[in-house]
Amino acid sequence: DSGNFTFTMIKPGAVNNEYIGPILAKITDAGFRIAAMKMIKLRTAQAEVFYGIHKERPFFRSLVEFMTSGPIVVAVLEKENAVQSYRELIGSTNPEEAKSGTIRKLFAESVSKNAVHGSDSVENAANEALFFFSRSEIFTESGEVKLQF
Ligand code: DAT
Ligand code: MG
Numbered sequence: 001d002s003g004n005f006t007f008t009m010i011k012p013g014a015v016n017n018e019y020i021g022p023i024l025a026k027i028t029d030a031g032f033r034i035a036a037m038k039m040i041k042l043r044t045a046q047a048e049v050f051y052g053i054h055k056e057r058p059f060f061r062s063l064v065e066f067m068t069s070g071p072i073v074v075a076v077l078e079k080e081n082a083v084q085s086y087r088e089l090i091g092s093t094n095p096e097e098a099k100s101g102t103i104r105k106l107f108a109e110s111v112s113k114n115a116v117h118g119s120d121s122v123e124n125a126a127n128e129a130l131f132f133f134s135r136s137e138i139f140t141e142s143g144e145v146k147l148q149f
Contacts, residue, residue: 003122005035005138006082007129008090012070013113015039020073023116026103027077030089036076036129036138042068050131059112066112074132078141083125086118 010023028034042050047067054060079085091102095114098105108114119125129138 003083003125004078004080005129006077006079006086006125007117007119007132008075008077008086009117010073010075011113011115011117012066012072013109014107014115015071015073017107019107019115023103023107026089026106030085031079032082032086033078033141034075035078035140036133037073038075038132039071039073040132041071044068050128062112076129076133076138083119083122087120090116090118 008027010020014020014023024034044064047064048055051060051063051067054063057063077086089103091098091104093104093114094111095104095108096111098108103116104114107116119128
């Protein structure tokens with residue numbers, strides 16, 4: 001199942017550079033619906049849990065520091081085949097390797113300040129969306145507040 005939802009974050013560097021609007025335009029131009037969205041600031045403990053899979057990596061501390069350095073936008077995006085489609089739209093983790101026209105190619109500063117997050121699997125999309133939103137805060141196309149991944 002390729003999934004109808006994915007989860008994204010617009011990261012601190014991109015928010016600070018006033019790229020929220022341009023990035024949301026790329027997302028909606030690509031056919032995604034915004035099913036949930038809010039601006040928040042991650043606490044250190046939240047960032048450590050969210051990126052827990054990377055805790056043994058050398059960049060983990062700097063990743064947590066960066067992700068807690070300022071406000072972010074978190075959102076749930078709805079589209080057919082959303083997870084894979086959104087990974088294609090954002091481009092490679094390292095913006096130098098990202099294809100032209102991708103969000104990271106356009107808006108990332110570096111591999112560590114790479115503008116946006118996108119879930120890498122349908123299972124992670126559900127877990128990540130529900131890390132930040134209750135089911136009643138996620139609005140599907142049909143207007144139902146019930147989320148079914
Ligand atoms: P992605 O965000 O493309 O799924 P990832 O899950 O491998 O990439 O890594 C999560 C984040 O960690 C990534 O968006 C930025 C940071 N990161 C990854 N590799 C890095 C590296 N080699 N140096 C610095 N930061 C890195
Ligand atoms: Mg990842």
